[in-house]
Amino acid sequence: MVNETPMLRQYRRIKAEHKDAILLFRLGDFYEMFMEDAEIAAGILEIVLTSRDAGREGRIPMCGIPAHAASGYIARLIESGYKVAICEQVEDPKKAKGLVKREVVKIITPGTLTDLELLDEKNNNYLMGIALAGDYYGLAVSDLSTGDFLVTQFPRADQNLLVDELHHWQPREILVAEELQEEVARLARLTPALITPRPAREFQPTAARERLCAHFQVVSLEGFGCQYLDAAVAAAGAVLAYFQETQKARLEHLTALRTYFLDDFMRLDLFTRRNLELVRTIRENKTPGSLLWVLDRTVTAMGARLLRKWIEQPLRHQEEIEERLERVEAFYLRHDLREEFRGLLKSVCDLQRLLARLSCGTVNPRELLALGRTLALLPRVKELLGQDETAALAEEVRDLDLLPELCSLLTSAIREDAPASPKEGNIFCRGYHPELDKLIQATHEGKAWIAGLERKERERTGIKSLKVGFNQVFGYYIEVTKANLAAVPPDYQRRQTLANAERFITPELKEYEDLILGAEERRVALEYDLFLELRQRVLDDLPQLRQIASILAELDVLATLAETAVKNDYCRPVITRERRIKITAGRHPVVEKVLPPGEFVPNDTLLDGEKHRLQIITGPNMAGKSTYMRQVALIVLMAQIGSFVPADEAEIGLVDRIFTRV
Ligand SMILES: Nc1ncnc2c1ncn2[C@@H]1O[C@H](COP(=O)(O)OP(=O)(O)OP(=O)(O)O)[C@@H](O)[C@H]1O
Ligand SMILES: [Mg+2]
Structure with missing residues (x-):
C-alpha cells in the first residue's frame, strides 16, 4: 500500500496528542486501533487482533470496529475505565488530494458522556x-x-x-x-x-x-x-x-x-447512607429493597433522577420542606388531577438530556419530534394544575413558558416517521420549505414516470417479460432476456450484460434518472441544512426549555411522592424547630413492603431534649431492634425531603445530621 507510511505518520501525530485515550482512527467504514491501543481494546472487546504492514518497521498490531456499531464498543471501553478519542475523516475522501485529513472530534470519558446509549x-x-x-x-x-x-x-x-x-x-x-x-x-x-x-x-x-x-x-x-x-x-x-x-x-x-x-442539607456520612439503604441495598448494592425503590413511582427519567437527588440530599430549612410538603399534599388531595397529570407525563421526553445533545450537536430528528410533542402537552399541564384550589401547584406552573411558536414549528416541521439520522433526508413534512417541496415533487414525478415505463415499453416492443429495475452501481435499466434481444428497438443502449439477459437504458430514461438522483441528492443535502437551521432555532429557546425541564421533573417527583403516600398509607409530617420527635404507629418503609400486607407491627417513638433524650432498646435476636432504629431515621429523613411518612402521625423536629452504625 502506497499511502501506508504517511497514514501511520498521521496516526502517530494524532495519537501523541491523546496519549491517555484509546484512539479510534476512522478508516472508511471502520474505526481502527493500532499498537498498544489495539492490544488493550482487542482484549476488552473480544475482537480479533490482527496486524498491518508498517513498511520499514514490519507489522504492527491492529484491530477495528465497524463505525455504524461503534457506540456499543465505546461503552465497553468506557466501562472498563478507559477514555476514547474519536478521530474522524474531516474531508470527503473523494475530494481529498492525497491523504484524507483527520481530526479528533470528540473525547469520550466516563465523566463526560452524553450519548444516551452510554448512560443510565x-x-x-x-x-x-x-x-x-x-x-x-x-x-x-x-x-x-x-x-x-x-x-x-x-x-x-x-x-x-x-x-x-x-x-x-x-x-x-x-x-x-x-x-x-x-x-x-x-x-x-x-x-x-x-x-x-x-x-x-x-x-x-x-x-x-x-x-x-x-x-x-x-x-x-x-x-x-x-x-x-x-x-x-x-x-x-x-x-x-x-x-x-x-x-x-x-x-x-x-x-x-x-x-x-x-x-x-442534612449531613450524612458514607456509613449512614449505606446503612439506611437510601438508594441501594447493602448486600446486593442494587436499588430494589432501598428507600428509593419504595418511593420511586416517577413517570419520567428526569423525575427519577431528581427523586434520587432529593433522597441523597435531605433539606434542613423548614420553609423549603414545607413548600414541598404543601405541593405533595395538593397532589395527594386531588386524585383526578394527579392521575391525569401523571398520564400526560408519559409522553414527556427526557428534555434535559435532549437539550444537552442539542448543544453538543448530536441531537437527531426523532428527538426534535419528541421535543415538539412534549411542548404540545404544556398548555394542558398548565391548565390542569391551575385548577388546584390550594394554589400550591398553580404557583409552580404560573411561570411555565409554553413556547407556542417553537411548539407549532416543531410539530409542523418534522415527519412522524423521521429517521434517527439527520443525513438521510425524509425529515421534513410537505409544506415546510418550498424548495424542498419542489425537489420532493420532482422525485415523485420522476418515479411515477418510471413506474409507467415498464408497461409502455412492453407495449412498444411486444416483449412481455421486459422489466424496469434499479441498482446502486448502474442506476435505472430496462432488462430484456437473451431470447427477446431481437425485438429490442434501436434507441436502447446497452448498459450491462448478465448471464441470460441484457440491461439497457434509453436517453429519456437517463434524463429521468438524472432528475431523480440529482433531486434526491439535493434533497438530502437541503434537509440536512434545514435540520441544522432548525436545531439552531431550538437553541435560541434553551433557557426556557431548561426551565420547562426542571419544572416538569419537579412536578413528577411531587406527584410521585403523593402517589406513594396514597398507595402506602403515609401521613403528612408536622415539621417543627423543637428538639422533639414524636411518631405514632411508625413503620419501616421498606420492611413493611417486603413483609406480607398487615404483618408489620407499628411502633411509637418519643424523643425530646428533656425527659426522653435516650432510648435503650433490648430484645432477642431478630426482634426488630435494628429495624426500629432505622425506621426512626428514615421517617425523619423522608420528612426532610418533603415526603409523607409511614406513620399515623409524625412530629419531626428538624435534624442536621443522622448517625447510624447498625
Ligand atoms: N415491627 C416489625 N413488624 C414485623 N416484623 C418486623 C418488625 N421489625 C422487624 N421485623 C422483621 O424481623 C426481622 C429482624 O429484624 P431486625 O434485623 O431489626 O432484628 P434485630 O433485633 O436487629 O436482630 P439482631 O439481634 O439479629 O440484630 C426483619 O427482617 C423483619 O422481617
Ligand atoms: Mg440488629
Whole structure:
C-alpha cells in the first residue's frame, strides 16, 4: 500500500496528542486501533487482533470496529475505565488530494458522556472537579448530559466533609491538579471514580473565573453566588475547561452555576447512607429493597433522577420542606388531577438530556419530534394544575413558558416517521420549505414516470417479460432476456450484460434518472441544512426549555411522592424547630413492603431534649431492634425531603445530621 507510511505518520501525530485515550482512527467504514491501543481494546472487546504492514518497521498490531456499531464498543471501553478519542475523516475522501485529513472530534470519558446509549436513564452521570485554594477545598459537580453544574467549598481541615461529598455525588470521574492527586485518590478510594490529573493552571482561580465568565457571558459570577468563593470557582473552571477540551462544542446547555452550601442539607456520612439503604441495598448494592425503590413511582427519567437527588440530599430549612410538603399534599388531595397529570407525563421526553445533545450537536430528528410533542402537552399541564384550589401547584406552573411558536414549528416541521439520522433526508413534512417541496415533487414525478415505463415499453416492443429495475452501481435499466434481444428497438443502449439477459437504458430514461438522483441528492443535502437551521432555532429557546425541564421533573417527583403516600398509607409530617420527635404507629418503609400486607407491627417513638433524650432498646435476636432504629431515621429523613411518612402521625423536629452504625 502506497499511502501506508504517511497514514501511520498521521496516526502517530494524532495519537501523541491523546496519549491517555484509546484512539479510534476512522478508516472508511471502520474505526481502527493500532499498537498498544489495539492490544488493550482487542482484549476488552473480544475482537480479533490482527496486524498491518508498517513498511520499514514490519507489522504492527491492529484491530477495528465497524463505525455504524461503534457506540456499543465505546461503552465497553468506557466501562472498563478507559477514555476514547474519536478521530474522524474531516474531508470527503473523494475530494481529498492525497491523504484524507483527520481530526479528533470528540473525547469520550466516563465523566463526560452524553450519548444516551452510554448512560443510565435514571441516574445522573457526574464529573467532579476538586480544587484547593487557601484552606478550602472547592468542589464543582456537573452532569454534562443534563446541564447540572453545582459548586461549593468547605474547609480542608475536616477531610470527612470531602469524603461525605464524594459518597453523596458518586462521581464517575474526578479532575484534580497533579499535586492533589494522591490526597484525593486516598479520600476517594471507596468510590469507583476514575481520577484524571489535570494541569495546575486550570485550577488557577483568576483564569478559572475568566473562563467561566466568558462561557456564561457575564461580567462577574455574582449572580451565581460564587464570585468570592475562590476554591469553588477554581474547581468549576477546571471542569468547564475539561468539557470544552473533550467535547469541542459550545455547550450552551450549561447555562448557569448553582452554588450550594453543605449547611443547607442534612449531613450524612458514607456509613449512614449505606446503612439506611437510601438508594441501594447493602448486600446486593442494587436499588430494589432501598428507600428509593419504595418511593420511586416517577413517570419520567428526569423525575427519577431528581427523586434520587432529593433522597441523597435531605433539606434542613423548614420553609423549603414545607413548600414541598404543601405541593405533595395538593397532589395527594386531588386524585383526578394527579392521575391525569401523571398520564400526560408519559409522553414527556427526557428534555434535559435532549437539550444537552442539542448543544453538543448530536441531537437527531426523532428527538426534535419528541421535543415538539412534549411542548404540545404544556398548555394542558398548565391548565390542569391551575385548577388546584390550594394554589400550591398553580404557583409552580404560573411561570411555565409554553413556547407556542417553537411548539407549532416543531410539530409542523418534522415527519412522524423521521429517521434517527439527520443525513438521510425524509425529515421534513410537505409544506415546510418550498424548495424542498419542489425537489420532493420532482422525485415523485420522476418515479411515477418510471413506474409507467415498464408497461409502455412492453407495449412498444411486444416483449412481455421486459422489466424496469434499479441498482446502486448502474442506476435505472430496462432488462430484456437473451431470447427477446431481437425485438429490442434501436434507441436502447446497452448498459450491462448478465448471464441470460441484457440491461439497457434509453436517453429519456437517463434524463429521468438524472432528475431523480440529482433531486434526491439535493434533497438530502437541503434537509440536512434545514435540520441544522432548525436545531439552531431550538437553541435560541434553551433557557426556557431548561426551565420547562426542571419544572416538569419537579412536578413528577411531587406527584410521585403523593402517589406513594396514597398507595402506602403515609401521613403528612408536622415539621417543627423543637428538639422533639414524636411518631405514632411508625413503620419501616421498606420492611413493611417486603413483609406480607398487615404483618408489620407499628411502633411509637418519643424523643425530646428533656425527659426522653435516650432510648435503650433490648430484645432477642431478630426482634426488630435494628429495624426500629432505622425506621426512626428514615421517617425523619423522608420528612426532610418533603415526603409523607409511614406513620399515623409524625412530629419531626428538624435534624442536621443522622448517625447510624447498625
Ligand atoms: N415491627 C416489625 N413488624 C414485623 N416484623 C418486623 C418488625 N421489625 C422487624 N421485623 C422483621 O424481623 C426481622 C429482624 O429484624 P431486625 O434485623 O431489626 O432484628 P434485630 O433485633 O436487629 O436482630 P439482631 O439481634 O439479629 O440484630 C426483619 O427482617 C423483619 O422481617
Ligand atoms: Mg440488629
